Amino acid sequence: MRRSDMGDPMNEIPEVVIQRLPLYLRTLSALDAEGVTVVSSQDLGERLQVTPAQIRKDLSYFGRFGKQGRGYRVPDLIRELRLILGLGREWEMVLLGMGRLGWAVAGYPGFAQHGFKVVACFDADPQLIGKTAGPLVIQDISALAATIQQHGIQIGIVAVPAAAAQQVVDQLVACGVRGILNYAPTAPRVPPHVWVQNIDPAVALQAMTYHLSQRKPARRPAGRAPA
Amino acid sequence: MRRSDMGDPMNEIPEVVIQRLPLYLRTLSALDAEGVTVVSSQDLGERLQVTPAQIRKDLSYFGRFGKQGRGYRVPDLIRELRLILGLGREWEMVLLGMGRLGWAVAGYPGFAQHGFKVVACFDADPQLIGKTAGPLVIQDISALAATIQQHGIQIGIVAVPAAAAQQVVDQLVACGVRGILNYAPTAPRVPPHVWVQNIDPAVALQAMTYHLSQRKPARRPAGRAPA
DNA sequence: TACTGTGAACTATTTCACAGCC
DNA sequence: GGCTGTGAAATAGTTCACAGTA
Incomplete structure (x- = not known):
C-alpha cells in the first residue's frame, strides 16, 4: 500500500468524503447568507452533526484552506469547494x-x-x-x-x-x-x-421503518452524515 | 468487544447493513415478478452490483435464510426482509x-x-x-x-x-x-x-460532478451499494 | 490563545476462505 | 457439486491528540 501510494500522482480520495463535500457547501452557503464570514470546524460540525476532526480531515485531502487559530473564511471555502466539485460552470x-x-x-x-x-x-x-x-x-x-x-x-x-x-x-x-x-x-x-x-x-422509508420498529431505537452513529 | 457482545440481547447491526436491506428487497421483488423462485448470493450480487459475501454476511445478522447448495427461496427471503424492516403493516x-x-x-x-x-x-x-x-x-x-x-x-x-x-x-x-x-x-x-x-x-448531482470533472474517472468502489 | 493539519491509534466494514450441509 | 454461514484477515474510514502557527 505504501509503495503504490507514493507512485500515485494524487492520493486516492475516499468516496464518502466526496459525498460529504456538497453537504459542507450547502451549510457554508447558509452561513454566508446569514453574514457569517469565518467558521471553525467546531461550529460547522455542530451545524452538520459531524465531528470537527472529520471536517478537517476531509478538507485536508484537497489542500489547506483554514487559518490556524481562526478557522475557515466562509466565502473562500465556498469558492474552493465549488471548484473541487466542478461547479464553476453550468x-x-x-x-x-x-x-x-x-x-x-x-x-x-x-x-x-x-x-x-x-x-x-x-x-x-x-x-x-x-x-x-x-x-x-x-x-x-x-x-x-x-x-x-x-x-x-x-x-x-x-x-x-x-x-x-x-x-x-x-x-x-x-x-x-x-x-x-x-x-x-x-x-x-x-x-x-x-x-x-x-x-x-x-x-429511504424502508430503512427508516426498521428503526421505528425496534424496541430500543439504536442511537444514530455520531459521524453519520445526512445525505 | 467479545464480552459486551455476549451480554447484548441482540448483536449490534451496522447501519450500512440496514440501508442495504431495502435494496435487496427491491431486487428480490423484481425477481419474484419474473417468476424466479430461488436465487444464490452470487446471482443477487450480480443484479445489485454487490459482492456475494456481503449479501450473505448482511443476511446472517438476522438469521439463516438460505439453503446450502441451493441458495435462497425468493418468496421466503422477501417475507423475512419485510418482517425485519417492519413492513408487515401500513x-x-x-x-x-x-x-x-x-x-x-x-x-x-x-x-x-x-x-x-x-x-x-x-x-x-x-x-x-x-x-x-x-x-x-x-x-x-x-x-x-x-x-x-x-x-x-x-x-x-x-x-x-x-x-x-x-x-x-x-x-x-x-x-x-x-x-x-x-x-x-x-x-x-x-x-x-x-x-x-x-x-x-x-x-447528489454535486457529488457526481466531482467525478465528471476528474481526468481519470476513479473506478467506483466495488462494494458501493446504490442508494 | 484558539485554532488547523495530520500521523498514529482506533473502530468499522468488507472480503476471504473454508467447514458444513443439501 | 454447489452453495451458505461465519470466524479471521484485510481494508477502509474515523477519531485522537498534539505539533505548529497566526
Whole structure:
C-alpha cells in the first residue's frame, strides 16, 4: 500500500468524503447568507452533526484552506469547494420520462439554483410528445442522440418506470452520457466510467421503518452524515 | 468487544447493513415478478452490483435464510426482509408543505405501493388551505398535532423551503413523530430518538460532478451499494 | 490563545476462505 | 457439486491528540 501510494500522482480520495463535500457547501452557503464570514470546524460540525476532526480531515485531502487559530473564511471555502466539485460552470442535462415524476423534476427549482439546467426532455408516449413542460417541448426518444451530441451533454436524469429504466440508461450511455441521476426504483447496470446516483424515497422509508420498529431505537452513529 | 457482545440481547447491526436491506428487497421483488423462485448470493450480487459475501454476511445478522447448495427461496427471503424492516403493516404519514414539491410527493405512487400512506397534508399559506390534493384537503399547520395524535402517526414528510424546515421538524418532533423524510435542502437537528432520511437531488448531482470533472474517472468502489 | 493539519491509534466494514450441509 | 454461514484477515474510514502557527 505504501509503495503504490507514493507512485500515485494524487492520493486516492475516499468516496464518502466526496459525498460529504456538497453537504459542507450547502451549510457554508447558509452561513454566508446569514453574514457569517469565518467558521471553525467546531461550529460547522455542530451545524452538520459531524465531528470537527472529520471536517478537517476531509478538507485536508484537497489542500489547506483554514487559518490556524481562526478557522475557515466562509466565502473562500465556498469558492474552493465549488471548484473541487466542478461547479464553476453550468451543467446541462437531459430528462427522460415525463410522467408525474418527470414533470415534477422538470420544474424543480433546486437544480437551476446550483447551475444544473434541464435543456431537453423526452418520452416514449406519442400522447405526450409535442406538449410543453414549462419552456421545454417534450420530444420523442428518437431525438435523444442528436440533442446530447449537439449540446455535449454529460448528465441524464431518468424518471421512467422501473421496467424501462435499464433500456433508457443503456441509450444514455451509448450517447456518451457519463453521469445519471436515477429516480427509477431499480439499480441500473452501467460501465465503470459512468457514475450513477440513485434516488428512491421508498428505499429511504424502508430503512427508516426498521428503526421505528425496534424496541430500543439504536442511537444514530455520531459521524453519520445526512445525505 | 467479545464480552459486551455476549451480554447484548441482540448483536449490534451496522447501519450500512440496514440501508442495504431495502435494496435487496427491491431486487428480490423484481425477481419474484419474473417468476424466479430461488436465487444464490452470487446471482443477487450480480443484479445489485454487490459482492456475494456481503449479501450473505448482511443476511446472517438476522438469521439463516438460505439453503446450502441451493441458495435462497425468493418468496421466503422477501417475507423475512419485510418482517425485519417492519413492513408487515401500513405506515401512515403526514406531509408538510404543499408547494410544487409537496404536490408531487402527495401524488407519488411509489409510497402506496409499499404500504406507506399520506393521510393528511398541511401548509402555512392561507391561499392553499382548503384546496384539495387528490383525496386530501390541505389543512392549516395548526391542525397538525391533533391529526398526528388521532392517527398515531410516526412519520412526517418535510417538503417546505429550507428556511422553514427546522421549525417544522421541531413541531413534528414535539408531536411525537419518530421518523422524518426530509426533502428540504438542509440537515435539521433532531433528538437522538428521531430518525431522519434526507433527500436532496442537488447534493447528489454535486457529488457526481466531482467525478465528471476528474481526468481519470476513479473506478467506483466495488462494494458501493446504490442508494 | 484558539485554532488547523495530520500521523498514529482506533473502530468499522468488507472480503476471504473454508467447514458444513443439501 | 454447489452453495451458505461465519470466524479471521484485510481494508477502509474515523477519531485522537498534539505539533505548529497566526
